[in-house]
Amino acid sequence: VGGGHNVGLSDGAHAASASSSALSPAMSSRKHSERSPAVSLAAGGLAGALQTAFWHPLDVLKTRLQVQDVRTVHTPQYQSLRHAARSVAQAEGFRGFMQGVSPSILGSSIGWGVQMPLYGALKQAYAARHVGTHVPVYGDLLCSLTSSILTTVVVHPVYLVKTRLQLQAATRSAHAVNSYRGPSHALTLIVREEGVLGLYRGFGPAMLLSSHGAVLLVAYDQLKAVCSSTLAASSLAKITASVATYPIQVVRSVMQQRPVDGHPPIPRGLAATIVALWRSAGPLAFYRGLSAQMLRTVPQAMAFFSLYELISERLSRLCDSARVPSGEGTE
Numbered sequence: 001v002g003g004g005h006n007v008g009l010s011d012g013a014h015a016a017s018a019s020s021s022a023l024s025p026a027m028s029s030r031k032h033s034e035r036s037p038a039v040s041l042a043a044g045g046l047a048g049a050l051q052t053a054f055w056h057p058l059d060v061l062k063t064r065l066q067v068q069d070v071r072t073v074h075t076p077q078y079q080s081l082r083h084a085a086r087s088v089a090q091a092e093g094f095r096g097f098m099q100g101v102s103p104s105i106l107g108s109s110i111g112w113g114v115q116m117p118l119y120g121a122l123k124q125a126y127a128a129r130h131v132g133t134h135v136p137v138y139g140d141l142l143c144s145l146t147s148s149i150l151t152t153v154v155v156h157p158v159y160l161v162k163t164r165l166q167l168q169a170a171t172r173s174a175h176a177v178n179s180y181r182g183p184s185h186a187l188t189l190i191v192r193e194e195g196v197l198g199l200y201r202g203f204g205p206a207m208l209l210s211s212h213g214a215v216l217l218v219a220y221d222q223l224k225a226v227c228s229s230t231l232a233a234s235s236l237a238k239i240t241a242s243v244a245t246y247p248i249q250v251v252r253s254v255m256q257q258r259p260v261d262g263h264p265p266i267p268r269g270l271a272a273t274i275v276a277l278w279r280s281a282g283p284l285a286f287y288r289g290l291s292a293q294m295l296r297t298v299p300q301a302m303a304f305f306s307l308y309e310l311i312s313e314r315l316s317r318l319c320d321s322a323r324v325p326s327g328e329g330t331e
Helices: 025-033 038-064 081-091 101-129 137-164 183-194 196-200 204-208 210-226 230-255 271-285 292-325
Strands: none
Touching: 038 081, 038 137, 038 230, 081 292, 101 137, 101 183, 101 196, 101 210, 101 292, 137 183, 137 204, 137 210, 183 196, 183 230, 204 210, 204 230, 204 271, 210 230, 230 271, 230 292
């Protein structure tokens, strides 16, 4: 997801149970190909919502650290992740850590719920067109990238609202003039002040970030082919994808800030934002908040894939049992 919200899909059902971990790669691939889109949607949406809510406080800190060098709002200058956490706790309390949590959960549920079955369907379609041959890595990558791009188009406005709320101090939300009072109010004000296109600020880097989901999906699939551990495969895949694409996330967060009169304007366009970040702090500007990102997303990915595999396996068994006629197996 993303932002946010970017996902991966396994070829097997390794759901922290002894029976699923005993499956061979071939059997795992077969079971995944037979998993219904409805099961993938439900499992992806539920797993995405659960892990997003749990790790949201670190997402708030990460987003605020990302815009430190090119800010348009009165957010404190944080010296480190620890200083950011202490400052938010003292100035805003628990509410500060939960700013934007509802659009975050909504975006994650929609994103994971859409991308998981879409990626599976595209892989099946690709395999059907190349019967009798092994699907190459670039085929998986193409399916992954396509599903990630289509999902980004759908969920980008939700994540923009999430970012705006995260960058707004909780102590101001109910008092300052034109402050966002919640997700629906933020959505209304964004359209009123910036037009419908305002909902797609930062869409360029968001599309580039589709590569994050593509790398994550393919890396996870390839690692699962040689590693029976869901936790190991998901953590290594997430680290690889995060380090490779994190600078694009920083650029997106800067571009998604709310324009504020009397404050420095938001750089116009992808290139201008990159130049502004480079001038402010050099290469370091593109990795602000990386520690918060890794502390959040690596365990988050491990939790998601474990939950996804478990929920998918249980739902698939439930669906299979529901399809068995009551008299089958008896004489």
